Amino acid sequence: MPQTAIMATTGEQPAADAQAGYADASIRRVTAGNGIEYAYHDLGAGEVPLVLLQHFRGNLDNWDPALIDGLAAGRRVVTFDNRGVGGTTGMTPDTFEAMAHDAIAFAEAMGLKKVDLLGFSIGSFVAQEIALIRPDLLRRVVLASSAPQGADGMHGWAPDVIGAVGQPEPNPQGYIDVFFAPTSTSREAGQQVAGRIFGKKANQDAPTTWQTRQAQYDAVCRWGIPNHSLLQRVSAIDLPVFVANGDSDSMILPRYSYLLAGLLPDARLKIYPDSAHGFLFQHHSRFAADIGDFLAAAG
Protein backbone atom coordinates (compact mmCIF):
# COMPACT_ATOMS: atom_id res chain seq x y z
CA MET A 1 0.00 0.00 0.00
CA PRO A 2 1.80 3.13 -1.19
CA GLN A 3 1.72 6.09 1.12
CA THR A 4 2.07 9.78 0.33
CA ALA A 5 5.29 11.14 1.73
CA ILE A 6 5.09 14.38 3.69
CA MET A 7 8.56 15.86 4.03
CA ALA A 8 9.05 17.85 7.22
CA THR A 9 12.68 17.72 8.20
CA THR A 10 13.58 19.87 11.16
CA GLY A 11 17.15 20.41 9.94
CA GLU A 12 17.87 23.07 7.35
CA GLN A 13 19.57 20.71 4.90
CA PRO A 14 17.86 17.55 3.77
CA ALA A 15 21.14 16.29 2.30
CA ALA A 16 23.41 13.99 4.27
CA ASP A 17 25.90 15.54 6.65
CA ALA A 18 29.32 14.35 5.55
CA GLN A 19 31.18 16.35 8.21
CA ALA A 20 30.21 15.15 11.70
CA GLY A 21 31.01 11.73 13.11
CA TYR A 22 28.14 9.54 14.26
CA ALA A 23 28.75 10.14 17.97
CA ASP A 24 28.44 13.91 17.50
CA ALA A 25 25.56 14.02 15.03
CA SER A 26 22.35 15.84 15.97
CA ILE A 27 19.12 13.90 15.69
CA ARG A 28 17.00 14.85 12.66
CA ARG A 29 13.27 14.32 12.32
CA VAL A 30 10.92 13.67 9.42
CA THR A 31 7.15 13.13 9.36
CA ALA A 32 5.89 10.45 6.97
CA GLY A 33 2.59 9.76 5.23
CA ASN A 34 1.54 7.48 8.07
CA GLY A 35 1.60 10.47 10.47
CA ILE A 36 4.65 9.17 12.35
CA GLU A 37 7.56 11.52 13.10
CA TYR A 38 10.77 9.51 12.72
CA ALA A 39 14.07 10.31 14.47
CA TYR A 40 17.09 9.60 12.29
CA HIS A 41 20.72 10.24 11.45
CA ASP A 42 22.05 10.79 7.93
CA LEU A 43 25.82 10.65 7.38
CA GLY A 44 28.27 10.40 4.51
CA ALA A 45 27.54 10.80 0.82
CA GLY A 46 26.71 8.53 -2.09
CA GLU A 47 24.06 7.73 -4.66
CA VAL A 48 22.53 4.65 -3.02
CA PRO A 49 22.24 5.09 0.74
CA LEU A 50 22.76 2.22 3.15
CA VAL A 51 19.77 2.15 5.52
CA LEU A 52 20.22 0.35 8.85
CA LEU A 53 17.60 -1.57 10.83
CA GLN A 54 18.30 -1.88 14.53
CA HIS A 55 18.36 -4.77 17.04
CA PHE A 56 15.96 -5.63 19.92
CA ARG A 57 15.32 -2.59 22.13
CA GLY A 58 17.97 -0.55 20.36
CA ASN A 59 17.66 3.13 19.44
CA LEU A 60 19.89 5.43 17.34
CA ASP A 61 22.58 5.38 20.01
CA ASN A 62 22.91 1.59 20.00
CA TRP A 63 24.78 1.64 16.70
CA ASP A 64 28.50 1.55 17.49
CA PRO A 65 29.85 4.90 16.17
CA ALA A 66 33.03 3.09 15.07
CA LEU A 67 31.02 0.91 12.67
CA ILE A 68 28.82 3.74 11.38
CA ASP A 69 31.79 6.04 10.77
CA GLY A 70 33.56 3.23 8.94
CA LEU A 71 30.52 2.62 6.74
CA ALA A 72 29.89 6.35 6.17
CA ALA A 73 33.46 6.88 4.96
CA GLY A 74 32.46 5.29 1.67
CA ARG A 75 28.73 5.99 1.28
CA ARG A 76 25.63 7.67 2.66
CA VAL A 77 24.40 5.91 5.78
CA VAL A 78 20.95 6.41 7.31
CA THR A 79 19.95 5.11 10.75
CA PHE A 80 16.46 5.65 12.15
CA ASP A 81 14.13 4.72 14.98
CA ASN A 82 11.18 2.78 13.65
CA ARG A 83 7.60 3.52 14.84
CA GLY A 84 7.39 3.72 18.63
CA VAL A 85 11.16 3.22 19.17
CA GLY A 86 13.31 5.81 21.00
CA GLY A 87 12.66 9.30 19.64
CA THR A 88 10.10 8.23 17.02
CA THR A 89 6.40 8.74 17.75
CA GLY A 90 3.67 6.09 17.87
CA MET A 91 3.42 2.59 19.33
CA THR A 92 5.80 -0.21 18.38
CA PRO A 93 3.87 -2.85 16.42
CA ASP A 94 4.14 -6.55 17.29
CA THR A 95 4.89 -8.03 13.85
CA PHE A 96 7.91 -7.63 11.61
CA GLU A 97 5.60 -7.17 8.66
CA ALA A 98 4.11 -4.06 10.29
CA MET A 99 7.59 -2.81 11.12
CA ALA A 100 8.53 -3.29 7.46
CA HIS A 101 5.62 -1.11 6.36
CA ASP A 102 6.74 1.53 8.87
CA ALA A 103 10.29 1.40 7.53
CA ILE A 104 9.04 1.74 3.95
CA ALA A 105 7.00 4.79 5.02
CA PHE A 106 10.20 6.31 6.46
CA ALA A 107 12.09 5.66 3.22
CA GLU A 108 9.29 7.33 1.26
CA ALA A 109 9.28 10.33 3.61
CA MET A 110 13.03 10.65 3.00
CA GLY A 111 12.52 10.52 -0.77
CA LEU A 112 14.67 7.39 -1.07
CA LYS A 113 13.97 5.49 -4.31
CA LYS A 114 16.63 2.75 -4.10
CA VAL A 115 18.60 1.75 -1.03
CA ASP A 116 20.94 -0.90 0.29
CA LEU A 117 19.68 -2.38 3.53
CA LEU A 118 21.57 -3.66 6.57
CA GLY A 119 19.35 -5.42 9.11
CA PHE A 120 20.85 -6.50 12.41
CA SER A 121 19.15 -9.18 14.55
CA ILE A 122 15.41 -8.37 14.61
CA GLY A 123 16.27 -5.62 12.14
CA SER A 124 17.28 -8.42 9.77
CA PHE A 125 13.81 -9.91 10.11
CA VAL A 126 12.34 -6.51 9.13
CA ALA A 127 14.80 -6.41 6.21
CA GLN A 128 13.54 -9.77 4.94
CA GLU A 129 9.94 -8.50 5.10
CA ILE A 130 10.88 -5.36 3.17
CA ALA A 131 12.62 -7.49 0.54
CA LEU A 132 9.43 -9.54 0.18
CA ILE A 133 6.95 -6.62 0.29
CA ARG A 134 8.85 -3.96 -1.67
CA PRO A 135 11.77 -5.57 -3.55
CA ASP A 136 12.01 -2.65 -5.98
CA LEU A 137 13.13 -0.37 -3.15
CA LEU A 138 16.26 -2.48 -2.61
CA ARG A 139 19.54 -2.97 -4.42
CA ARG A 140 21.49 -5.22 -2.01
CA VAL A 141 20.82 -6.56 1.48
CA VAL A 142 23.05 -7.38 4.45
CA LEU A 143 21.55 -9.74 7.06
CA ALA A 144 23.59 -9.69 10.27
CA SER A 145 22.78 -12.21 13.05
CA SER A 146 19.71 -13.34 11.17
CA ALA A 147 17.32 -16.27 10.74
CA PRO A 148 14.46 -17.13 8.39
CA GLN A 149 10.87 -17.10 9.64
CA GLY A 150 9.65 -20.48 10.89
CA ALA A 151 13.06 -22.04 11.66
CA ASP A 152 12.98 -24.75 14.28
CA GLY A 153 14.42 -23.61 17.64
CA MET A 154 13.77 -19.88 17.13
CA HIS A 155 10.61 -19.61 19.25
CA GLY A 156 11.91 -17.06 21.73
CA TRP A 157 15.47 -16.77 22.95
CA ALA A 158 17.21 -19.07 25.40
CA PRO A 159 16.36 -18.25 29.06
CA ASP A 160 19.83 -16.88 29.83
CA VAL A 161 19.71 -14.66 26.73
CA ILE A 162 16.30 -13.08 27.32
CA GLY A 163 17.21 -12.93 31.03
CA ALA A 164 20.27 -10.84 30.19
CA VAL A 165 18.73 -8.43 27.67
CA GLY A 166 15.00 -8.60 28.48
CA GLN A 167 14.88 -7.03 31.96
CA PRO A 168 12.92 -3.81 32.57
CA GLU A 169 16.20 -1.90 33.02
CA PRO A 170 18.75 -2.77 30.31
CA ASN A 171 22.25 -3.09 31.75
CA PRO A 172 25.67 -3.01 30.10
CA GLN A 173 26.78 -6.31 31.68
CA GLY A 174 23.82 -8.22 30.27
CA TYR A 175 24.56 -6.57 26.94
CA ILE A 176 28.20 -7.68 27.04
CA ASP A 177 27.23 -11.22 28.10
CA VAL A 178 25.02 -11.66 25.03
CA PHE A 179 26.80 -9.54 22.44
CA PHE A 180 30.32 -10.84 23.08
CA ALA A 181 31.89 -14.28 23.29
CA PRO A 182 33.20 -15.67 26.61
CA THR A 183 36.84 -15.13 25.68
CA SER A 184 39.20 -12.46 26.96
CA THR A 185 39.64 -10.95 23.48
CA SER A 186 35.92 -10.69 22.79
CA ARG A 187 35.12 -9.38 26.28
CA GLU A 188 37.83 -6.75 25.96
CA ALA A 189 36.33 -5.66 22.64
CA GLY A 190 32.93 -5.64 24.35
CA GLN A 191 34.13 -3.22 27.01
CA GLN A 192 35.34 -0.87 24.28
CA VAL A 193 32.08 -1.13 22.34
CA ALA A 194 30.02 -0.58 25.50
CA GLY A 195 32.18 2.45 26.29
CA ARG A 196 31.45 3.94 22.87
CA ILE A 197 27.72 3.18 23.01
CA PHE A 198 26.81 3.77 26.64
CA GLY A 199 29.32 6.59 27.18
CA LYS A 200 27.49 8.93 24.82
CA LYS A 201 26.51 12.15 26.61
CA ALA A 202 25.41 14.65 23.93
CA ASN A 203 22.54 14.50 21.43
CA GLN A 204 21.14 11.43 23.17
CA ASP A 205 18.16 9.61 21.74
CA ALA A 206 15.13 8.86 23.96
CA PRO A 207 15.42 5.45 25.66
CA THR A 208 13.24 2.63 24.36
CA THR A 209 10.19 1.77 26.44
CA TRP A 210 8.76 -1.40 27.98
CA GLN A 211 6.02 -1.23 25.33
CA THR A 212 8.71 -1.49 22.66
CA ARG A 213 10.37 -4.40 24.49
CA GLN A 214 7.11 -6.33 24.79
CA ALA A 215 5.91 -5.66 21.25
CA GLN A 216 9.30 -6.57 19.75
CA TYR A 217 9.55 -9.76 21.79
CA ASP A 218 5.99 -10.74 20.84
CA ALA A 219 7.12 -10.31 17.25
CA VAL A 220 10.21 -12.46 17.91
CA CYS A 221 8.09 -15.28 19.34
CA ARG A 222 5.58 -15.10 16.51
CA TRP A 223 8.41 -15.12 13.94
CA GLY A 224 9.87 -18.18 15.65
CA ILE A 225 6.77 -20.39 15.69
CA PRO A 226 8.20 -23.51 14.00
CA ASN A 227 6.83 -23.85 10.48
CA HIS A 228 9.01 -25.60 7.93
CA SER A 229 6.91 -24.40 5.00
CA LEU A 230 7.65 -20.75 5.84
CA LEU A 231 11.38 -21.33 5.30
CA GLN A 232 10.60 -21.28 1.60
CA ARG A 233 9.61 -17.59 1.71
CA VAL A 234 13.16 -16.30 1.39
CA SER A 235 13.69 -18.20 -1.86
CA ALA A 236 11.70 -15.32 -3.40
CA ILE A 237 14.41 -12.81 -2.41
CA ASP A 238 16.50 -12.81 -5.56
CA LEU A 239 18.60 -9.79 -4.60
CA PRO A 240 22.25 -10.29 -3.70
CA VAL A 241 22.42 -10.88 0.05
CA PHE A 242 25.39 -10.91 2.41
CA VAL A 243 24.67 -13.14 5.41
CA ALA A 244 26.96 -12.61 8.41
CA ASN A 245 27.12 -14.02 11.94
CA GLY A 246 29.42 -14.34 14.94
CA ASP A 247 30.68 -17.89 15.42
CA SER A 248 29.62 -17.98 19.10
CA ASP A 249 26.28 -16.15 18.91
CA SER A 250 23.92 -17.61 21.55
CA MET A 251 21.06 -15.25 20.68
CA ILE A 252 20.80 -16.32 17.02
CA LEU A 253 22.95 -19.37 16.35
CA PRO A 254 25.22 -19.45 13.27
CA ARG A 255 23.19 -22.43 11.97
CA TYR A 256 20.40 -19.99 11.07
CA SER A 257 22.81 -18.01 8.92
CA TYR A 258 23.79 -21.28 7.21
CA LEU A 259 20.10 -21.95 6.67
CA LEU A 260 19.49 -18.50 5.19
CA ALA A 261 22.52 -18.74 2.92
CA GLY A 262 21.28 -22.14 1.73
CA LEU A 263 17.73 -20.97 1.07
CA LEU A 264 18.47 -17.60 -0.53
CA PRO A 265 19.16 -17.88 -4.27
CA ASP A 266 22.03 -15.35 -4.30
CA ALA A 267 23.76 -15.23 -0.93
CA ARG A 268 27.30 -15.03 0.31
CA LEU A 269 28.09 -16.07 3.87
CA LYS A 270 30.74 -15.09 6.39
CA ILE A 271 31.07 -16.32 9.96
CA TYR A 272 33.25 -14.01 12.07
CA PRO A 273 35.63 -15.67 14.54
CA ASP A 274 35.74 -15.32 18.33
CA SER A 275 32.55 -13.25 18.45
CA ALA A 276 28.87 -13.40 19.33
CA HIS A 277 25.76 -11.32 18.62
CA GLY A 278 27.78 -8.10 18.48
CA PHE A 279 30.32 -9.41 15.93
CA LEU A 280 29.66 -6.40 13.70
CA PHE A 281 30.77 -3.98 16.41
CA GLN A 282 33.65 -6.14 17.64
CA HIS A 283 34.97 -6.57 14.09
CA HIS A 284 33.77 -3.14 12.90
CA SER A 285 36.72 -2.42 10.59
CA ARG A 286 36.62 -5.84 8.94
CA PHE A 287 32.83 -5.83 8.69
CA ALA A 288 32.73 -2.33 7.17
CA ALA A 289 35.36 -3.42 4.64
CA ASP A 290 33.43 -6.61 3.82
CA ILE A 291 30.24 -4.59 3.32
CA GLY A 292 32.18 -2.21 1.11
CA ASP A 293 33.36 -5.13 -1.05
CA PHE A 294 29.85 -6.56 -1.21
CA LEU A 295 28.20 -3.27 -2.17
CA ALA A 296 30.95 -2.42 -4.65
CA ALA A 297 30.13 -5.62 -6.55
CA ALA A 298 26.71 -4.16 -7.37
CA GLY A 299 26.02 -3.98 -11.09
Add this chain to the structure above:
Amino acid sequence: MPQTAIMATTGEQPAADAQAGYADASIRRVTAGNGIEYAYHDLGAGEVPLVLLQHFRGNLDNWDPALIDGLAAGRRVVTFDNRGVGGTTGMTPDTFEAMAHDAIAFAEAMGLKKVDLLGFSIGSFVAQEIALIRPDLLRRVVLASSAPQGADGMHGWAPDVIGAVGQPEPNPQGYIDVFFAPTSTSREAGQQVAGRIFGKKANQDAPTTWQTRQAQYDAVCRWGIPNHSLLQRVSAIDLPVFVANGDSDSMILPRYSYLLAGLLPDARLKIYPDSAHGFLFQHHSRFAADIGDFLAAAG
Protein backbone atom coordinates in the same frame (compact mmCIF):
# COMPACT_ATOMS: atom_id res chain seq x y z
CA MET B 1 14.34 -54.87 7.24
CA PRO B 2 17.17 -56.74 8.98
CA GLN B 3 19.04 -59.27 6.89
CA THR B 4 20.99 -62.31 7.98
CA ALA B 5 24.68 -61.79 7.41
CA ILE B 6 26.57 -64.57 5.68
CA MET B 7 30.27 -64.07 6.23
CA ALA B 8 32.37 -65.39 3.37
CA THR B 9 35.56 -63.37 3.18
CA THR B 10 38.02 -64.66 0.64
CA GLY B 11 41.03 -63.44 2.61
CA GLU B 12 42.40 -65.53 5.50
CA GLN B 13 42.21 -62.72 8.06
CA PRO B 14 38.97 -60.88 8.60
CA ALA B 15 40.82 -58.18 10.59
CA ALA B 16 41.97 -54.97 8.90
CA ASP B 17 45.33 -54.95 7.19
CA ALA B 18 47.35 -52.25 8.91
CA GLN B 19 50.45 -52.87 6.82
CA ALA B 20 49.78 -52.13 3.15
CA GLY B 21 49.03 -48.70 1.73
CA TYR B 22 45.78 -48.19 -0.13
CA ALA B 23 47.39 -48.18 -3.58
CA ASP B 24 48.94 -51.62 -2.96
CA ALA B 25 46.06 -53.33 -1.17
CA SER B 26 44.49 -56.44 -2.66
CA ILE B 27 40.75 -56.42 -3.18
CA ARG B 28 38.80 -58.48 -0.63
CA ARG B 29 35.35 -59.95 -1.14
CA VAL B 30 32.43 -60.75 1.15
CA THR B 31 28.99 -62.18 0.37
CA ALA B 32 26.08 -60.65 2.26
CA GLY B 33 22.61 -61.83 3.22
CA ASN B 34 21.17 -60.25 0.09
CA GLY B 35 23.23 -62.61 -2.06
CA ILE B 36 25.54 -59.86 -3.31
CA GLU B 37 29.33 -60.37 -3.29
CA TYR B 38 30.90 -57.04 -2.34
CA ALA B 39 34.43 -55.95 -3.30
CA TYR B 40 36.13 -53.93 -0.56
CA HIS B 41 39.32 -52.71 1.06
CA ASP B 42 39.95 -52.72 4.81
CA LEU B 43 42.92 -50.73 6.14
CA GLY B 44 44.21 -49.45 9.43
CA ALA B 45 43.03 -50.37 12.92
CA GLY B 46 40.57 -49.03 15.45
CA GLU B 47 37.39 -49.83 17.34
CA VAL B 48 34.91 -47.85 15.23
CA PRO B 49 35.68 -48.17 11.52
CA LEU B 50 35.19 -45.28 9.12
CA VAL B 51 33.15 -46.60 6.17
CA LEU B 52 33.33 -44.63 2.91
CA LEU B 53 30.59 -44.17 0.30
CA GLN B 54 31.83 -43.33 -3.18
CA HIS B 55 30.95 -40.67 -5.78
CA PHE B 56 29.12 -40.96 -9.15
CA ARG B 57 30.59 -43.77 -11.28
CA GLY B 58 33.47 -44.28 -8.84
CA ASN B 59 34.87 -47.67 -7.79
CA LEU B 60 37.44 -48.64 -5.14
CA ASP B 61 40.25 -47.08 -7.17
CA ASN B 62 38.60 -43.66 -7.31
CA TRP B 63 39.49 -42.95 -3.70
CA ASP B 64 42.72 -40.94 -3.67
CA PRO B 65 45.26 -43.20 -1.90
CA ALA B 66 46.76 -40.10 -0.26
CA LEU B 67 43.47 -39.41 1.53
CA ILE B 68 42.78 -43.04 2.47
CA ASP B 69 46.30 -43.54 3.84
CA GLY B 70 45.95 -40.33 5.84
CA LEU B 71 42.65 -41.47 7.31
CA ALA B 72 43.89 -45.04 7.95
CA ALA B 73 46.88 -43.76 9.91
CA GLY B 74 44.52 -43.09 12.83
CA ARG B 75 41.71 -45.62 12.45
CA ARG B 76 40.25 -48.56 10.55
CA VAL B 77 38.98 -47.46 7.13
CA VAL B 78 36.69 -49.55 4.93
CA THR B 79 35.93 -48.74 1.28
CA PHE B 80 33.59 -50.88 -0.80
CA ASP B 81 31.77 -51.08 -4.12
CA ASN B 82 28.03 -51.01 -3.56
CA ARG B 83 25.68 -53.37 -5.44
CA GLY B 84 26.42 -53.42 -9.18
CA VAL B 85 29.42 -51.06 -8.93
CA GLY B 86 32.93 -52.08 -10.08
CA GLY B 87 33.86 -55.47 -8.70
CA THR B 88 30.62 -56.03 -6.76
CA THR B 89 27.95 -58.30 -8.23
CA GLY B 90 24.34 -57.37 -9.08
CA MET B 91 22.67 -54.42 -10.76
CA THR B 92 23.06 -50.85 -9.49
CA PRO B 93 19.68 -49.67 -8.15
CA ASP B 94 18.22 -46.32 -9.15
CA THR B 95 17.35 -44.86 -5.74
CA PHE B 96 19.61 -43.80 -2.89
CA GLU B 97 17.27 -45.55 -0.47
CA ALA B 98 17.94 -48.89 -2.20
CA MET B 99 21.69 -48.14 -2.19
CA ALA B 100 21.43 -47.47 1.56
CA HIS B 101 19.87 -50.90 2.12
CA ASP B 102 22.66 -52.45 0.08
CA ALA B 103 25.29 -50.61 2.14
CA ILE B 104 23.64 -51.75 5.38
CA ALA B 105 23.73 -55.34 4.07
CA PHE B 106 27.47 -54.95 3.44
CA ALA B 107 28.03 -53.63 6.97
CA GLU B 108 26.11 -56.59 8.38
CA ALA B 109 28.12 -59.03 6.26
CA MET B 110 31.28 -57.45 7.68
CA GLY B 111 29.98 -57.82 11.23
CA LEU B 112 30.12 -54.06 11.81
CA LYS B 113 27.90 -52.99 14.71
CA LYS B 114 28.78 -49.27 14.91
CA VAL B 115 30.57 -47.23 12.28
CA ASP B 116 31.48 -43.68 11.33
CA LEU B 117 30.36 -42.87 7.82
CA LEU B 118 31.94 -40.62 5.19
CA GLY B 119 29.74 -40.08 2.14
CA PHE B 120 31.16 -38.19 -0.82
CA SER B 121 28.84 -36.62 -3.42
CA ILE B 122 26.13 -39.20 -4.25
CA GLY B 123 27.72 -41.28 -1.48
CA SER B 124 26.65 -38.50 0.88
CA PHE B 125 23.05 -38.97 -0.30
CA VAL B 126 23.34 -42.67 0.55
CA ALA B 127 24.82 -41.71 3.92
CA GLN B 128 21.79 -39.52 4.69
CA GLU B 129 19.47 -42.42 3.84
CA ILE B 130 21.43 -44.77 6.12
CA ALA B 131 21.24 -42.21 8.94
CA LEU B 132 17.46 -42.07 8.48
CA ILE B 133 16.89 -45.83 8.00
CA ARG B 134 19.40 -47.28 10.48
CA PRO B 135 20.62 -44.53 12.84
CA ASP B 136 21.78 -47.07 15.44
CA LEU B 137 24.48 -48.29 13.05
CA LEU B 138 26.15 -44.87 13.08
CA ARG B 139 28.24 -42.88 15.52
CA ARG B 140 29.24 -39.82 13.44
CA VAL B 141 28.75 -38.81 9.82
CA VAL B 142 30.84 -36.79 7.35
CA LEU B 143 28.94 -35.38 4.36
CA ALA B 144 31.37 -34.19 1.66
CA SER B 145 30.02 -32.25 -1.37
CA SER B 146 26.48 -32.96 -0.27
CA ALA B 147 22.89 -31.68 -0.53
CA PRO B 148 19.57 -32.51 1.11
CA GLN B 149 16.86 -34.28 -0.89
CA GLY B 150 14.39 -31.91 -2.56
CA ALA B 151 16.60 -28.80 -2.67
CA ASP B 152 15.73 -26.37 -5.42
CA GLY B 153 18.24 -26.41 -8.30
CA MET B 154 19.47 -29.98 -7.73
CA HIS B 155 17.43 -31.68 -10.46
CA GLY B 156 20.34 -33.05 -12.44
CA TRP B 157 23.72 -31.45 -12.85
CA ALA B 158 24.54 -28.44 -15.00
CA PRO B 159 25.03 -29.35 -18.70
CA ASP B 160 28.78 -28.72 -18.62
CA VAL B 161 29.15 -30.88 -15.52
CA ILE B 162 27.23 -33.94 -16.74
CA GLY B 163 28.85 -33.38 -20.13
CA ALA B 164 32.29 -33.68 -18.53
CA VAL B 165 31.68 -36.69 -16.28
CA GLY B 166 28.67 -38.38 -17.88
CA GLN B 167 30.10 -39.58 -21.20
CA PRO B 168 30.22 -43.31 -22.01
CA GLU B 169 34.01 -43.28 -21.62
CA PRO B 170 35.13 -41.40 -18.51
CA ASN B 171 38.22 -39.28 -19.15
CA PRO B 172 40.76 -37.72 -16.82
CA GLN B 173 40.36 -34.22 -18.32
CA GLY B 174 36.60 -34.16 -17.69
CA TYR B 175 37.33 -35.39 -14.19
CA ILE B 176 39.84 -32.59 -13.59
CA ASP B 177 37.46 -29.97 -15.02
CA VAL B 178 34.72 -30.88 -12.53
CA PHE B 179 36.74 -31.97 -9.50
CA PHE B 180 39.17 -29.03 -9.45
CA ALA B 181 38.79 -25.26 -9.52
CA PRO B 182 39.88 -23.20 -12.55
CA THR B 183 43.00 -21.89 -10.83
CA SER B 184 46.59 -22.93 -11.41
CA THR B 185 46.97 -24.19 -7.85
CA SER B 186 43.85 -26.35 -7.95
CA ARG B 187 44.60 -27.68 -11.46
CA GLU B 188 48.12 -28.57 -10.41
CA ALA B 189 46.72 -30.47 -7.42
CA GLY B 190 44.25 -32.10 -9.83
CA GLN B 191 47.05 -33.43 -12.02
CA GLN B 192 48.66 -34.99 -8.97
CA VAL B 193 45.38 -36.53 -7.79
CA ALA B 194 44.64 -37.87 -11.29
CA GLY B 195 48.12 -39.33 -11.42
CA ARG B 196 47.56 -41.19 -8.15
CA ILE B 197 44.07 -42.41 -9.13
CA PHE B 198 44.40 -43.17 -12.84
CA GLY B 199 48.04 -44.30 -12.64
CA LYS B 200 47.20 -47.38 -10.60
CA LYS B 201 48.39 -50.55 -12.39
CA ALA B 202 48.15 -53.40 -9.84
CA ASN B 203 45.13 -54.85 -8.03
CA GLN B 204 42.79 -52.83 -10.19
CA ASP B 205 39.07 -52.85 -9.55
CA ALA B 206 36.64 -53.60 -12.41
CA PRO B 207 35.52 -50.43 -14.21
CA THR B 208 31.99 -49.18 -13.57
CA THR B 209 29.44 -49.86 -16.30
CA TRP B 210 26.97 -47.76 -18.29
CA GLN B 211 24.18 -49.46 -16.29
CA THR B 212 25.74 -48.03 -13.13
CA ARG B 213 26.03 -44.58 -14.72
CA GLN B 214 22.41 -44.54 -15.84
CA ALA B 215 20.99 -45.93 -12.60
CA GLN B 216 23.04 -43.53 -10.46
CA TYR B 217 22.07 -40.53 -12.58
CA ASP B 218 18.41 -41.56 -12.48
CA ALA B 219 18.80 -41.57 -8.70
CA VAL B 220 20.42 -38.11 -8.81
CA CYS B 221 17.53 -36.68 -10.83
CA ARG B 222 14.91 -38.27 -8.59
CA TRP B 223 16.72 -36.96 -5.48
CA GLY B 224 16.75 -33.50 -7.01
CA ILE B 225 13.06 -33.17 -7.85
CA PRO B 226 12.30 -29.86 -6.07
CA ASN B 227 10.23 -30.48 -2.95
CA HIS B 228 10.62 -28.01 -0.11
CA SER B 229 8.86 -30.29 2.37
CA LEU B 230 11.50 -33.02 1.92
CA LEU B 231 14.20 -30.67 3.22
CA GLN B 232 12.78 -31.30 6.66
CA ARG B 233 13.84 -34.97 6.55
CA VAL B 234 17.41 -34.31 7.69
CA SER B 235 16.19 -32.59 10.86
CA ALA B 236 15.65 -36.17 12.11
CA ILE B 237 19.39 -36.91 11.87
CA ASP B 238 20.47 -36.03 15.41
CA LEU B 239 23.95 -37.51 15.09
CA PRO B 240 26.95 -35.19 14.96
CA VAL B 241 27.59 -34.37 11.30
CA PHE B 242 30.58 -32.70 9.64
CA VAL B 243 29.48 -30.97 6.42
CA ALA B 244 32.30 -30.07 4.01
CA ASN B 245 32.49 -28.57 0.53
CA GLY B 246 34.88 -26.96 -1.91
CA ASP B 247 34.25 -23.24 -2.32
CA SER B 248 34.10 -23.48 -6.14
CA ASP B 249 32.20 -26.75 -6.57
CA SER B 250 30.05 -26.52 -9.72
CA MET B 251 28.68 -30.06 -9.35
CA ILE B 252 27.13 -29.50 -5.91
CA LEU B 253 27.23 -25.83 -4.96
CA PRO B 254 28.43 -24.79 -1.50
CA ARG B 255 24.94 -23.34 -0.85
CA TYR B 256 23.66 -26.89 -0.40
CA SER B 257 26.20 -27.50 2.32
CA TYR B 258 25.00 -24.30 4.00
CA LEU B 259 21.46 -25.62 3.70
CA LEU B 260 22.39 -28.98 5.22
CA ALA B 261 24.31 -27.38 8.07
CA GLY B 262 21.30 -25.16 8.75
CA LEU B 263 18.78 -27.99 8.70
CA LEU B 264 20.77 -30.61 10.62
CA PRO B 265 20.40 -30.24 14.40
CA ASP B 266 24.07 -30.95 15.20
CA ALA B 267 26.30 -30.00 12.28
CA ARG B 268 29.62 -28.31 11.85
CA LEU B 269 30.52 -26.80 8.49
CA LYS B 270 33.78 -26.16 6.66
CA ILE B 271 34.20 -24.72 3.18
CA TYR B 272 37.65 -25.49 1.72
CA PRO B 273 39.32 -22.70 -0.28
CA ASP B 274 40.41 -22.72 -3.92
CA SER B 275 38.81 -26.10 -4.61
CA ALA B 276 35.84 -27.78 -6.25
CA HIS B 277 34.15 -31.19 -6.10
CA GLY B 278 37.44 -32.94 -5.35
CA PHE B 279 38.35 -30.69 -2.40
CA LEU B 280 38.85 -33.73 -0.18
CA PHE B 281 41.58 -35.11 -2.46
CA GLN B 282 43.15 -31.70 -3.16
CA HIS B 283 43.27 -30.87 0.57
CA HIS B 284 43.76 -34.50 1.66
CA SER B 285 46.09 -33.77 4.57
CA ARG B 286 43.92 -30.98 5.96
CA PHE B 287 40.71 -32.93 5.41
CA ALA B 288 42.07 -36.08 7.08
CA ALA B 289 43.16 -33.96 10.04
CA ASP B 290 39.75 -32.25 10.24
CA ILE B 291 38.01 -35.62 10.16
CA GLY B 292 40.37 -36.82 12.89
CA ASP B 293 39.41 -33.85 15.07
CA PHE B 294 35.72 -34.41 14.37
CA LEU B 295 35.80 -38.12 15.15
CA ALA B 296 38.00 -37.62 18.21
CA ALA B 297 35.28 -35.38 19.69
CA ALA B 298 32.98 -38.43 19.85
CA GLY B 299 31.70 -39.14 23.36
